Amino acid sequence: MHSKRRKVESSSHSDTNRHDEQEALGKWQVTPVLDDDVMSDKVMLLDVYVDKVTDPKHTSRLIRDLNALCPIPSLQHLKRVSKLGMILNLAPEEETPEICLQKLKDWGLDTAGLGCEPRRLQVPAVPPRTRRQYEEAMKLWPCNFHENRYLEKVLSGKLFDDTDRLEQQKYMTKCLEAARYSSESGGAGVGALVVDPAKKQIIAIGYDDRGRYHLKHAVMVAIDLVSHSHGGGAWTEEARSRYSHGSPGSSDPVLKTGPYICTGYDVYVTREPCVMCAMAMVHSRVRRVFYGCPSPHGALGTTIKLNTLKCLNHHYEVFAGILESECKNILTTCPKNSVVNF
Amino acid sequence: MVNKWMDEALDLATEALKAGEVPVGCVFIYNGDVIAKGRNTVNETRNATRHAELNCMDQTAEWCMENVHDFATVMSAVQVWVTVEPCIMCASALHSLHVAGVMYGCKNDRFGGHISVLNTALLFPDPSPMVGGLESDRAMQLLKDFYKGTNANAPHPKVKKITT
Ligand SMILES: [Zn+2]
Ligand SMILES: [Zn+2]
Numbered sequence: 322m323h324s325k326r327r328k329v330e331s332s333s334h335s336d337t338n339r340h341d342e343q344e345a346l347g348k349w350q351v352t353p354v355l356d357d358d359v360m361s362d363k364v365m366l367l368d369v370y371v372d373k374v375t376d377p378k379h380t381s382r383l384i385r386d387l388n389a390l391c392p393i394p395s396l397q398h399l400k401r402v403s404k405l406g407m408i409l410n411l412a413p414e415e416e417t418p419e420i421c422l423q424k425l426k427d428w429g430l431d432t433a434g435l436g437c438e439p440r441r442l443q444v445p446a447v448p449p450r451t452r453r454q455y456e457e458a459m460k461l462w463p464c465n466f467h468e469n470r471y472l473e474k475v476l477s478g479k480l481f482d483d484t485d486r487l488e489q490q491k492y493m494t495k496c497l498e499a500a501r502y503s504s505e506s507g508g509a510g511v512g513a514l515v516v517d518p519a520k521k522q523i524i525a526i527g528y529d530d531r532g533r534y535h536l537k538h539a540v541m542v543a544i545d546l547v548s549h550s551h552g553g554g555a556w557t558e559e560a561r562s563r564y565s566h567g568s569p570g571s572s573d574p575v576l577k578t579g580p581y582i583c584t585g586y587d588v589y590v591t592r593e594p595c596v597m598c599a600m601a602m603v604h605s606r607v608r609r610v611f612y613g614c615p616s617p618h619g620a621l622g623t624t625i626k627l628n629t630l631k632c633l634n635h636h637y638e639v640f641a642g643i644l645e646s647e648c649k650n651i652l653t654t655c656p657k658n659s660v661v662n663f
Numbered sequence: 664m665v666n667k668w669m670d671e672a673l674d675l676a677t678e679a680l681k682a683g684e685v686p687v688g689c690v691f692i693y694n695g696d697v698i699a700k701g702r703n704t705v706n707e708t709r710n711a712t713r714h715a716e717l718n719c720m721d722q723t724a725e726w727c728m729e730n731v732h733d734f735a736t737v738m739s740a741v742q743v744w745v746t747v748e749p750c751i752m753c754a755s756a757l758h759s760l761h762v763a764g765v766m767y768g769c770k771n772d773r774f775g776g777h778i779s780v781l782n783t784a785l786l787f788p789d790p791s792p793m794v795g796g797l798e799s800d801r802a803m804q805l806l807k808d809f810y811k812g813t814n815a816n817a818p819h820p821k822v823k824k825i826t827t
Contacts, residue, residue, distance in 0.1 A: 551709050
């Protein structure tokens, strides 16, 4: 979709800029990097035995008795009864309908009101996580659903409006400057920026300098510059270099004291981060990561999605595609990329 | 055999504990010599990525400058001795540098990049061999001592004994 073109009467510099920015917005799309469980519309299935209810007068009693005699904890998200009948029990492959029914009778079920001809049916195996999954699941069997409104907004692409996207574009443009500098000075052509979204304040800009030192990926450099701006840091020479920028801590009256100095901050980076950088951002408690183009070694969507590993103690949100083609262009003109392996 | 390199790494971890850092220590061995000794400096640097292994890498880079050696060549011959399973970040950095081998003490249930959380070797075409379980009780005891003490920054870890 094309952004609405504003008629530029005046040729003043800022108006032209604004016009260009608006036009550029139409050229990229932001894509959330989410757990596969959430992205998929496929419903995982499970076999159960279902029996017709021949006398509706018994329905509520049957539900009560079945829930007491034969609860199915793994199927809490499903209603016990539907137009198709009553779920009796799970249906393991080797178990015949007769065995299923006999077991229930042995456990003391009064089968009055049931057709006593159970048939195998496939029902949704896990609770739906998105509205789309819910709609698919409902085609098979009625189920409960607790909508995550934030997630629905992310999925619908309505999380960010044009103001947000202009801001993302602005930050990524800054990253691109650092990326260009990286490319010219023997790095991998990647730039990164850390911003405090609450104050709209850029905290640090770093560029990839792996030509000089293997670990100086743009993200690692930017994180260290944030530490530097809070009175710490390990790579102090970075703070003096041209395209590295760490805003002095004195501008922030409340210096953060712990090591988790990126708490609440967003990171912008021109290329999908590698697994080292992705984990460095977990350690630093970054809030959100915005990247431009994917990388064959990327750990936020391409090889893995580190942000979706449930066992980690911190999870940031990830969005891809900001000024994607510009970010990619710098990489293709960067000689360093033929030799790097992550 | 009691390993002197792991002893050195454990000494560094003890030093970290005394300094109020997560007690992890690491030494890099090149041609039979220690060329880097590192420990966590996360609080000191206010940088949550300053783990023992990365500090050793920085030292190795300096050592290479002073001794006019190629960093990548030296790293590919380095034996890493570290008291705790390298985290996903450090394990990735070590694989990417093709270190000769990694020997570690106890598991890292929260962040481990070898067997605990994510096997990072699968993400690299030519990963480095890693072996755990050396002096793991001593390494684990240091972590327990740390998390027993006052630590405002980190949540309580679920530390388990290595089972192998
Ligand atoms: Zn990286
Ligand atoms: Zn680490």
